[in-house]
Amino acid sequence: MTRLVQLTDCHLHADPAARSRAGFPLRQLEAVVEAVRHERPDLVLVTGDISQDETHASYHNAERVLASLDCPWFWFGGNHDQPGLMRDIRAIHDDIDLGVWRLLIADTCVAGQAHGELGEDRIAALAERLAQDERPTLLAMHHPPLAVGSVWLDEIGLKDSEALWQALMPFTQLKAILCGHIHQAYAGRHSLEEGDVMVYGCPSTTDQFLAGADAFAIDEASRPGYRVLDLHEREWQTWIERVDL
Template sequence: MMRLIQITDCHLHADPEARSRVGVPLRQLQAVVAHAQRQRPDVVLVTGDVSEDETPASYRHAVETFASMECPWFWLPGNHDHPQFMAEQREILDDIDLGDWRLLVLDTQVNGQPHGELGQAQLQTLAGRLEEDERPTLLAMHHPPLEIGSAWMDAIGLHDREALWQTLAAYRQVRAIVCGHIHQAFASHYSLEDGEIAVYGTPSSSDQFLGGSPEFAIDEASRPGYRIIDLQGQKLTTWVERVDV
């Protein structure tokens, strides 16, 4: 079995004591990482918005925190991130070997914009990569490829999601997509002619957004969290863990 843990939307600052709306993001991330470490992950994936202020120092805080994990870890950029500063601290990989499974990482960032796009070139590259390997595949990206039922968030989701689904229609090995951006637990699926692809969103390690709200709202009753994904043979099992901070 391969255990993957997803952590997302850390929103760190250069100042380690800087506050978010309801807490101190670095302290919250440290608590989430410590909790996740007890789950004995094989791999950790950080799905974007690592930084809030796009400073080199914020990424150094992240690297120092994730370095405490006793396993490999990987990250991808979100709309709040500075990819060059990220890459200077740690390489951004797009293809991760998970044994019987494969993890493909997609970049949905649009410079200076809150919404996401993949673009035709990246979708063509994705198709080529799927042609090369028929192992069960998990995709990771920052922006959600489905509407989540919150009008304000759906407006800043993945704008070319229909093009993504058209691309994936030919590749039955893609089993699930994990995303960040939405700061809440989410589970749904997209139906294709030959089956369906699961879509999972994950609580932030920082502030939580109120699910179903038509306008931006913080869910002050929810705690930070992360997602566990167990991969065994052809089977994927996943759930969310919450963390007291």
């Protein structure tokens, strides 16, 4: 079995004491990472929006906290991030070997925009990568490829999701997609000809968004959290954990 933990949407600032709308992002990330350590993961994946202010110092703050994990960790950018600054500190991978499983990462970000879009070239490249390996596969991206039921969030989701699903149609090895961006627990599914692909969202390590809201709203009753995935030979279990502050 391989245990993967997903973190997302840390929204850190250069100032370690900076506040978010509902808390202190760095302090909350530290608490979440400490909880994750007790899960004994084989790897941790951070699915974008590591920074809020897009500064080099914010990524150094993230790296310092994540370096306390007792396992490999990987990150990639969201719509708030500067991938060039991230790469100055740590590489961004697009294919991670999980042994029996494989993890692919797709860049959904559009410079200067909150919404996501892959475009024809990135979709074609993803299909080529999927065709190279028949192992059970996870796909990770920042923007969700399904509507999540919040009007304002769905307006800044993945704009070309239908084109993506069409390209994914032949690949029965794709089992699930992990996304960030939505700051809430979420599980949905998309039916392909040969079966369903699950889509999982994850709580933020900082502020949580109110599920089902028409307009932007913080869920002040919810806590930061993370997603755990236990990957077996062809099956998996996944669940959300919340962290008391």
